Amino acid sequence: MVKQNKFTVSHAPFWHDGDSIKAMNINIMAALLPATLFGIVQFGMPALGVICLSIASAMAWEALFSFISKRPIIIHDYNAAVIGMVFGMMLPATIPWWVVIIGTFxxxxxxxxxxxxxxxxxxxxxxxxxAITSLSWKSLFDFDSALVNYQFDFTALDPLGALKHQGPQIVDMFSLSSLLMGGQVGAIGSIFGLGIILGGIYLIIRGYIRWEISVAYVAGIILTAWIFNITDPSKYASPMFHLFTGYTLLGAFFLATETSSSPVNLIPMLIYGAMGGFMTILIRNIGVYPDGTIYAILLINLINPLIDKIRPKAFGKCKRSKQCVK
Amino acid sequence: MIKRSFIGLTEPRLRCDLVEPGPKEPEAIPIPPRIILLLNEHLDSTKELLIKKGDTVKKGERIFLYKDSNQYVSAPASGTIKLIAPFTGDFGSLATYLVVETNSKQDIDNSFAERASTPDIEIANSYLRGIAGEPPLKLLAESLSGAKSGAININKIVISGIDDDILCTTRQYVLTRFRDELPKAIELLGQLTGIKDISIAMPEALATLSAFNGMNIVKVSSDYVSSLSPMLMDKYLGISFIPGKTCEELGVCFISVEAALALLKAYTEKMPVYEKIITIIDKNGKKSRVCATIGTPIHRIFSQLGVETAEKDRIIIGGPLRGVATYTLYHPVTPDMDTVIVQDSSQIPMVSDYPCINCGKCVRICPANLPVNVLVRYLEATLYQDASDSCDLLSCVECGLCSYVCSASIPIFQYIRLGKYELMKIESEDVEMEAHNG
Known part of the structure; x- marks a missing residue:
């Protein structure tokens, strides 16, 4: 008689590619780091405080809610940490601590x-x-007044706010390269365009975000802004100005690509991304808000379940009705 | 285990292994003192058993459980029945297993030899069902006799020289090793069934061998999913797959190359063939091939090859993506067992009870274009009919890739198989209800 070992019995497949939600979230946080670090260097300790408090309170809220609702505490997958980090990056460095706590809640x-x-x-x-915190405490999200005590060696004006109030002649005050390299007033994580783009490209290469959404979003921004711009350059700013200011890049690479609120099929992803870019510019150019990214993202999140129904025919479902043999 | 590559821009492409050049002859495993036979009929205490403990069986003798049984298992070696016990398989399917203590002197049952002079599908069906490779003789016989008229009508036979999972190479080995006998096997199959349309499916890389000249060859890409029968039929045979129907219902019968050759050998030697070639893959990925009698417990093979197993390891029958795990080393060699893999406990990935996070990897990799992300939500909520109606559950070709790539480690493949099984149960209940009411 052979000594009988106990074996692991389970169902196929017996292999896994080794990916996990945790790995995905760690990669997203790593990709967010360049932009965040730049913001911390630019705005100093207050920015570090906001980011840390945001991540910590987001994780704490999730743990607390899981505990109350008797669900497993899954803080170790960094899901809440990513939410906290992205939220923190969209705040001005001088935001009061209680707004951060309420915002992560x-x-x-x-x-x-x-x-x-x-x-x-x-x-x-x-x-x-x-969206909710910025609507509730509008004055705290006014980047010009929030950062009034800082001394910058670049135009110390919120580009989108200035565009809204003074028109596109102010665009000349900002050089595109300076905007791209972080020379602008704005939220902690949204000012360093190059860092966000690099982070986004890293995630695309690793396959953690879907490139179709980001590319379509950027294309939507450029195309819509360009159409506005050529119809009346005296009223509407250039596409590149829109691309490198406000939350646009953050939206294209990190907000619109959030997995569960975005589509997964090719055509829906393109529609979704392009709609996001289109709505962003529409709100900026015609609406009352200086930056429309937030509301554009919420709108495309809303249409996601509907457009994601556009999908290729499943295997064996006839492509033309006459091929159907029943 | 093939892991995700650093660059994840495109979905991973899994390729089927090719048989190694110049393969060694399989190591022969002697007939063990006890063999275990699986009989696909459950023990029914209300009926009188035809066999009992202590009965002797001859090699090749068919064992029936009851007078009206149409399922049988033939004894691969002569001996004495020591145990008759119930066996529960996948999804609660009931069967019976018999333990036969073999004796050194082999008595041979001659009833097949007496009838083997001319190939006849009925005779083959009555004597050769359990030979190596498990030829689908019952199906062919039913199709030809038109017993259930209109149900199944086979008009095309594909001898399958491709393995249906990534690490498996047994069929390819058999195909290349015995390639000279193939024309005769095809001729025999033609005589048995009267079907003229017989082709051989093989990996592209092997199709260049000169021995296959003049045969009707289907060259199959070594991409993993191309080798699955519905995909193969749709892509290479030009027969459109219809969801919910099997390949057999669409008129194509797949028969493994080993089964075709075993039929040939059975008719030339007038003796059913019970020696099965199996590829064994140990924990380090080392492949070895053995030739074992059907019914041999796999621990016999492991001990002869020096393959080690430890607590919490996993023993996989079949390939890493579609196989089944067994809980015991006494699992017998079955006629359709091509591969046995031992997986170290440290290599076993865990499944989780996370919900789907909609990352879309499954949708990208699915060869059947299923909306897996939505499908899994229906299946988790046990809405099988909805899953079939709005998410094309029945189009699934059961490749297992969705579970392989799932970030949340959801056992999607198992959900799908369960969903299909439950759906089938619902449908057969409906049919019964209608028959009852009408």
Whole structure:
């Protein structure tokens, strides 16, 4: 008789490619780091404080809610940390601490947990948080007054705010390269365009975000802004100005690509991204808000379930009706 | 285990292994003192058993459980029945297993030899069902006799020289090793079934061998999913796959190359063939091939080859993406067992109860274009009919790639198989209800 070992019995497949939600989230946070570090260098300790508090409170809210709702505490997958980090990056460095705490509450609990937790949120949680806090305490999100005590060696004006109030003649005050390299007034993580682009490209190469969405979003921005710009250059700013200011790049690479609120099929992804870019520019140029990224993202999140129904025919489903043999 | 590459821009492409050049002859495993036979019929205590403990069986003798049984298992070696016990398989399917203590002197049952002079599908069906490779004789016989008229009508036979999972190479080995006998096997199959349209499916890389000249060859790409029968039929045979129907229902019968050759050998030697060639892959990925009698417990093979197993390892029958795991080393060699893999406990990936996060990797990799991300939500909620109606559950070709890439480690493949099984149950209940009411 052979001594009988106990073997592991389970179902196929017996292999896995080794990927996990945790790995995905760590990569997203790593990709966010260049832009965040630049913001911390630019705005100093207050910015570091905001980012740390945002990540910590987001994780704490998730743990607390999981505990209350008797769900497994999944803090170790960094899902809440990513939400907190993205939320923190969209705040001005001088935001009061209690706005951060309330904002992460709204993001994590209202934006995700009450819908059923990870994977069930219809909207990007961080965007929900920023939308609600920025509407509630509008003055705190005015980047010009928030950063009034800083001394900058570049034009110390919020580009989109200035564009809204003074028209496109102010565009000449900002050089594109300076905008791209972080020479602008704005949120902690949104000013360093190059860093965001590099982070986004890293995630695209690693396959953690879907390039179709980002590319379509950027294309939507450029195309829509360009159409506005050629119709009346005296009223509307150039496409590149729109691309490198406000939350645009953050939206293209990190907000619109949030997994559970974005589509997965090719054509829907392109529509979704392009719609996002289109709506952003529409709100900026015609609407009352200086930056429309947040609302554009929420709008495309809303149409996601509908457009994601456009999908290729499944295997064996006839392509033309006459091929159908029943 | 093939892991995700650093660059994840495109989905991973898994390729089927090719048989190694100049393969060694399989190591012969002697007939063990006890063999275990699986009989695909459950023990029914209300009926009188035809066999009992202590009965002797001859090599090649068919064992029936009951008088009206149409399932049988033939004894690969002569001996004495020591145990008759119930066996539960996948999805609760009931079967019976018999333990036969073999004796050194082999008594041979001659009933097949007496009838083997001319190939006849009925005779083959009555005597050769359990030979190596498990030829689908019952199906062919039913199709030809028109017993269930209109149900299945086979008009095309494909001898499959490709393995249906990535690490498996047994069929390819058999195909190349015995390639000279193939024309005769094809001729025999033609005589048995009267079907003229017989082709051989093989990997592209092997199709260049000169021995295959003049045969009707289907060259199959070594991309993993191309080798699965529905894909192969749709892509290479030009027969459109219809969801919910098997290849057999669409008129194509796949028969493994080993089964075709075993039929040939059975008719030339007038003796059913019970020696099965199996590829064994140990923990380090070392492949070795053995030739074992059907019914041999796999621990016999492991001990002869020096393959080690430890607590919590996994023993996989079949390939890494579509196989089944067994809980015991006493699992017998079955007629259709091509590959046995031992997976070290440290290599076993865990599944999780995470919800789908909609990352879309499954949708990208799915060869059947299923909306897996939506499908899995229906299946988790046990809405099988909805899953079939709005998410094309029945188009799934069961490749297992969705679970392989799932970031959340959801056992999607198992959900799909369960969904299909439950759906089938619902449908057969409906049919019964209608028959009852009407």
């Amino acid at each position: 709204v993001s994590v609990i209202v934006g995700q947990q009450i819908f059923g937790g990870i994977g069930s949120n219809p909207f990007n949680p961080a965007v929900i948080g920023i």
